Amino acid sequence: MTFSFPWVLWFIPLAFIPLFFKEASIQYYSWNEMIPKDRLSRIVAIILKFIATMILLAIIIGLSGPHSRQKEIEKTGIGAQIGLVLDRSASMDDPFAGNDQSKVGEMKSAAAARLITDFVKSRTNDMIGMVSFSNSGMYVLPLTDNKNAVISAVRATAGNALFQTNIGSGLTTGAELFNKVPDSGSRVMILLSDGAGRIDAATQEKIKDWLGRFKISLYWIVLRQPGGISIFNTSYKARDDEALPPQIELNEFFKTLHSPFQAYEAEDPKTLQKAIEDINQKEKKPIKYFEKIPGQDYSTHCFVVAALMMIGLLMLKLIEVRSWL
């Protein structure tokens, strides 16, 4: 039990004023000692004062805003801690070409958002966090079991895209999601991007280190541009001194990670769906997680109690004798 405005509690002594002050009365009698002792009258007198005190007390406590603390309940369920790292680069706004030219495309980002929404809905006990990235990583949502928040966040990414692809920043930001969150045993990061970017050596080390330390398995879904180079194309040979294309280079880098890694390539929504279903299948381990239950506000209860007691006091006031002289 805590109070939103604890300083109001300083006024509590005021509630005891009715106990110390005499009743306001202008009914003069001749000699009170002629009145025999009467227990019920004493009780009524005490009740009157008590009610007055309780009303003030309830109001003061109500004003101080009492509420219970938010609770965290440990729950066990089947699922994973999933960090979604979504590409928000400008190229995500291109239509999904795939091989099917007849389909005048759904945008890549929209398709991704739709499929991931379905994915999120199908997972019951997961904790899902989200990071999107373009020029740099953007922290969107911490790991949470609140499905609505996740879905809203995913939908928000379906909007207009920004600039370029900085996978390194997205991955480090994504890895940070798992920092300070107890390890449930099943940690997954889903990186969804089109194409790839180069990651400098320092960031590479950082990613390798963090993913290994946090025990995060990485799923990379590449939305392949039509006619683009497949990451699985091992036969690709660079010309003489040219560097390998970034996709292949990135894939090679991911393979060197200490944590499990799996890459998928999606050319159209169907293959994307397949990739996601595959991940859905793989990541089903029992996990422990904490569910947050928000604290309850008790000030209304206090005011209702005060109001009820006021009604009681008014009822007693109604049978008060005003004058009989």
Add this chain to the structure above:
Amino acid sequence: MVQSTPLFDYHIGWKSKGKHPGRHKSNQRGMGIEFAGHTTLLSYPDPRRIDIRQSIRDPLGEIHVKIFNQRSATPVMIVCDLSASMNFGGKNKKINLAAEVAQSIAHSVIDRHDALGLIGFDDEIREDWLAPLSFRSQHALTLIHELKKFTSTDKSNRAIKDLYQYMPRERSLIFFISDFHMPEVELENCLSNLMRHHVVPVVLWDKKEYINLPDFGIVTITDPESGKKNTLFLRKELKEKIVDSFEKRRAVITKAFMNFDIPPFFVDDYFNATKMTEYFNQFVGA
């Protein structure tokens, strides 16, 4: 003086020592009809009173004279309680009733040409409510008139113990008007100090104090003298208890007075002068 003030008839049960002629038995020699004895003409030279029969019978030939006691006036004091409890009664306060009683007494006293004095007291003997014993009763009447408008505040009746110091030296008739809401000890002390006088306690009780209380309800009453407050939950049971308590109190007061051989005169809602006459006829030997 005439107005419509009811008068009552009173007398005293002892021989007044007053020299002023009046209507009460006296031990003063004078023009009365109460035979007191014989003496010689030389020692009481009043030839009108020569008792021929007694003079003839005297072998020494002395001339005898009959002596009579005259009827004398007697001092009457009105003592009025001015404590705050006399304020009880709303519109028709006890103090108003006290003024009414005092007025009736005063006029009855004036009618019998007796001397009248008045003392008011609360926590002290009130000098401003003191009319010394006098055959010219204007002062007392003025005070009684003012008494009707009087409102006491917070005062108790502690000065009851000093009352006797302000009483006439000779035996007087004292009308003591009060509600006698005071501890018995004080009352008994007061009465024992006033033993040389004849006290007529006029007990003013208001029916609204007990029988005419409301039947049901909550009320917080304040004691006008101590300021103490009590919250009462009035109902049949409590009302019966209160009435019972007053009846007990009536018995206690009566017993306290009867210990001094003075029956109290209870006044409930109004003062009945005829009852007062009956009181004297019944309790005061002529």
